[in-house]
Amino acid sequence: MSVTIVPVGLLQPLVPGGSTVLSDAAGKTVSEVLAELQIDSDLVAMVLVNSRQVPKDTVLSDGDTVKLIPFVGGGRR
Amino acid sequence: MYGYGGSILRVNLTSGEIRREPLPQDLARDYLGARGFGAYLLYREVPPGADPLGPENRLYISAGPLSGLLVAGAGKCDITTKSPLTGGYAGASVGGLLSAELKYAGTDVIAIEGKAPRPTYLYIDDDRVELRDATAYWGKGSLTTEKALKEALGESFQIATIGPAGESGVAYACISHDFGRQAGRGGVGAVMGAKNLKAVAVRGTRSIPVAQLERYRELARGMYAACKAAPGLEAWQKYGTAGVTTWANEIGAFPTRNFRSGFFEDHSSLSGETMRAAIVVTDKACFGCPSPCGKYSFVRKYGVHVEGPEYETTALIGGNCALSDIEDVAYANHVCDELGLDTISAGNAVAFAIECYERGIISKADTGGLELRFGDVDVVCALLRQIAAREGLGAVLALGVRHAAATFGHGSEAFAMQVKGMEMSGYESRHAPSMLLSYMTCDVGAHHNRSWAITYDIARGRDAVTPDKAAKVIELQHIRPLFDCLGACRLQWVELGLDLGHYAPIVEAITGVPRTWEDLLTISERVWNLTRLYWFREVPGFGRAWDAPPPRTYLEPVETGPTAGKRISREDAERLLDMYYEQRGWDRDGRPTAAKLAELGLADL
């Protein structure tokens, strides 16, 4: 009963250990999970659930792998 | 000369004279390549006040020191001229294989002047350079012409061509290459058309001398390895720039219905995922690219192929014209590509016309009976064809929205989305001050590629109007156009996060000229100030007013979506300009000060 969150590149340091398995994320939206992880949703360029791009209001299911892709060189820092 | 093709190829279309000059060493030292070469030569060689569509204007097609070498994304080519759209500097970048081929033909710059007496194409096969009759191709579409020339000359030739829009002088006609890559902005295609030059075909078989071969190889391997190991590669390759359509809507930046809104209610039907599943056939890359962002698509509904649509086209033809079927957007993209129209300016022109019609500023008497409405692909394509032919309403729209607004009047200037005469690209920026400042100060007009700062607005607070935002825009205006001087793509940095530290060492290893990253940025700043001087020289009365944002951004709040109700005040826009000018070393009218010019080695201009 879990969802795996894999932040990529610049987002990695925002999650301790570089990735995390959330036991209670099924049924929540990607946006809700981002808020819990304190990741600024607007800086996540793409969300891939099981290798397919989805909008952030997508509701997650048990066993999903969520990849978070940031912008890098667009003037973030 | 290490790293360069070694020559400027000069072509006078009026007299038919063709000659090669060695590439001046100090030009390479001070201006590096591609965009730098174009900007310098334009300033020095094209007489002040030249008619952009007259024979005295010149077209410079230039490669950079990285072009054609083993460097990630080293396939960018710069095309510089005086713009028929804006009357100022035009520098357009195109990917594909053109700049690499030019270098293999021993050429860094093709400098084209004059006007051919009849439709002509330029044939370059290493040292064999000829002007050939193009009567058979005149009137044909860009994709059709490229295919025909490849069939006639051989697959190993690289082709740059114009379509009917370039021939007829549409002020935002593009130059097309590699079946779907465009030097899109500023009307470079119209300049080519005015010269009766239908196409350029190049083949080169030489190698490029490299100063420090072993070091270069090692650095190049490191660069590719870093790209291939980038954790974002899978996603960026799968969706290309279309991957950001969803995000742009989530943050309220997706131009919709002539920028009335930053959110398109049907955006999910245009998303990268929808596109990938519905139409994409394969990935397509430029020379030497480890991260192919090009998506080659088949549009079943219409039976046509197209490269794309990439994000900008989805934004300006999709959201901005409210088309909600990815196949319709892809088809309109194909129509633009064949006609040789820049999709960004064309999407703006069509949306502007529709809004004028909806408001009763123009009527069926102006449209030839056509009922204009958003969301109708037939209306979009009908207008695109009229524009390319410069017929009916298209004759007005073909000169850009600034001209159209001046013609239609009745307050339409307020929603003509342009700066300096160039239509705005795909980011609604009323709630993104640094992005808006990027558009206001971009050296070709309202284009995003010199500075793409919207993520900085998000990170630092979207309401904030602070000096660091101006500083960020300036920083990006030096980094991003530096890639255009190098003849390389910036997306490996922007998307994959390739460290900028890779670039100076490999430039040094290739050219043998010791350079730091800061040295390279100084060149980029020099070019930025030079293009600014060009505007002052060419446009009577040029100054601060030319950096004003479109009135819609400060007069009207965003209508719907996450940024609904937001707008920037005119005062804040002016404050941003003050901060920007001061940090740039420009005066209050936006003119580079003598001290700044001296610092950059431009004191004699």
Ligand code: SF4
């Ligand atoms: S990332 Fe895209 S534009 Fe850049 S070199 Fe690769 S294919 Fe060309």
